[in-house]
Amino acid sequence: MKKTLLIALFALFAIGGISAQEYRPSKANLRSRKEFAEDRFGIFIHWGIYSIYGQGEWYLQNAGLDRDEYAKVADAFYPHRFNAKKWVSLVKASGAKYICITTRHHDSFSMWDTKYSDFNIVDATPFKRDILKEIAKECEKQDIALHLYYSHADWSRDDYPRGRTAKNVTGRDSTRISWDNYYRFMNRQITELLNNYGKVRAIWFDGWWDHDEDETPFDWQLDEQYKLVHKLQPRCLVANNHHQSPFPGEDIQIFERDLPGENEYGLSGQQISKLPLETCQTMNGMWGYKVADQNYKSTDELIRYLVSTAGKGANLLLNVGPQPNGEIPFAAQERLRAMGKWLKSNGETIYGTVAGDVPQQEWGCTTRKGDKLYVHIFELEDYELRLPLQCEVVSAKVFGKSKKVEFRVEDGELVLNVGHIPDVTDYIIEVKTVVEQPKKGSKRASKEKVEKEEKQKEEKEEKVKKEKPAKESKKKAKAEADTEVEAEIAE
Numbered sequence: 178m179k180k181t182l183l184i185a186l187f188a189l190f191a192i193g194g195i196s197a198q199e200y201r202p203s204k205a206n207l208r209s210r211k212e213f214a215e216d217r218f219g220i221f222i223h224w225g226i227y228s229i230y231g232q233g234e235w236y237l238q239n240a241g242l243d244r245d246e247y248a249k250v251a252d253a254f255y256p257h258r259f260n261a262k263k264w265v266s267l268v269k270a271s272g273a274k275y276i277c278i279t280t281r282h283h284d285s286f287s288m289w290d291t292k293y294s295d296f297n298i299v300d301a302t303p304f305k306r307d308i309l310k311e312i313a314k315e316c317e318k319q320d321i322a323l324h325l326y327y328s329h330a331d332w333s334r335d336d337y338p339r340g341r342t343a344k345n346v347t348g349r350d351s352t353r354i355s356w357d358n359y360y361r362f363m364n365r366q367i368t369e370l371l372n373n374y375g376k377v378r379a380i381w382f383d384g385w386w387d388h389d390e391d392e393t394p395f396d397w398q399l400d401e402q403y404k405l406v407h408k409l410q411p412r413c414l415v416a417n418n419h420h421q422s423p424f425p426g427e428d429i430q431i432f433e434r435d436l437p438g439e440n441e442y443g444l445s446g447q448q449i450s451k452l453p454l455e456t457c458q459t460m461n462g463m464w465g466y467k468v469a470d471q472n473y474k475s476t477d478e479l480i481r482y483l484v485s486t487a488g489k490g491a492n493l494l495l496n497v498g499p500q501p502n503g504e505i506p507f508a509a510q511e512r513l514r515a516m517g518k519w520l521k522s523n524g525e526t527i528y529g530t531v532a533g534d535v536p537q538q539e540w541g542c543t544t545r546k547g548d549k550l551y552v553h554i555f556e557l558e559d560y561e562l563r564l565p566l567q568c569e570v571v572s573a574k575v576f577g578k579s580k581k582v583e584f585r586v587e588d589g590e591l592v593l594n595v596g597h598i599p600d601v602t603d604y605i606i607e608v609k610t611v612v613e614q615p616k617k618g619s620k621r622a623s624k625e626k627v628e629k630e631e632k633q634k635e636e637k638e639e640k641v642k643k644e645k646p647a648k649e650s651k652k653k654a655k656a657e658a659d660t661e662v663e664a665e666i667a668e
Contacts, residue, residue, distance in 0.1 A: 379415070455494050566590070
């Protein structure tokens, strides 16, 4: 009881107190949420100077290093094989629809050309390139949405109030702790990211948990920070990996290393909200590159995890940890391309779907899109599969094939005669059902019409915005040509 009350108080202070105004997402934000939820698959990229040590992204904290000695490795960070085009092309080939990259992790190193700290990839390394700028441009070219990870916790700066982690990190001056200064610094960097790096569909915060054991609840002043994000880019979604139920101002609910509703890892015991959901998971063990961590999940495991995530009505944010030379590990590349190949054939059962009528079972799960229920069978010993469905079934067939599947309704359940299941990653049965359509003039039908009109209006404005420079350039060229003609006539 005492712990529950303490967590509630922490949540209250985190959003700026009781007086925080009720958050009402803009129409643009709601459209962005819808697009995000339909994507179902994204790639997480944990990369920084910690990759040189090859011990994972928590090395500074885990090894209890001196922060200045740790920082010296920046002078050797020269990822000469980094190629934004190859990275984004790989993401696209995997079938993922968005990238979430660490802009500043807990070690405080910034992976972009920030003017608010010299400890960044341009000023502190011999590489001197703004990799975030290159990735942002390539994402726009290849139509991949960009999400930016940003750490609230900091293990290197003097002004950051000490939390429960990095207590063994030395070299920081405790006399210079200043929350006001640190908070100002964060907001300036966030403003920089949202003003200078094109369309950012989400800001992914992490580190709130660093003060979840304070005797006096720590006030992160999130309310003001979230308002800043929504003001700078109204379409930008706010996510926070705090392992709590969503706070006001947030647009995505995150589950770390677990599917929504499950808590095997111990970080996802919170209630499931009505917000778009996302599960972040590693491909091997660590988030950042660890040379000894070659315990990669198999392609079958990853595909089934993606399907199961979709079956929960959530997105999968699958992590890769690039090497210090700028390359994504070959083992990760192999798995991503294999996932892309599978999605090319079966993506219809994942993208744009919602959680299926039947929750996760030992044999697999279900996803739904409109009147089609996709039954994903991973393993099944029987020749029949019983589903407790409440809707009328029209037909059933093997997805992607013309092979019909016999079925019957028995004791209120749909019984599918699936026969012998071949040894495949995911055997999918497409069940066509009768779904009640919204009546003309109903609240749901009106809402869908408004959303469609708003999206068309936004696309038109964006087209005009892109065509304007070209038209002005054409107009200028015509004016110059007319001037030349007039000059010739005058002569």
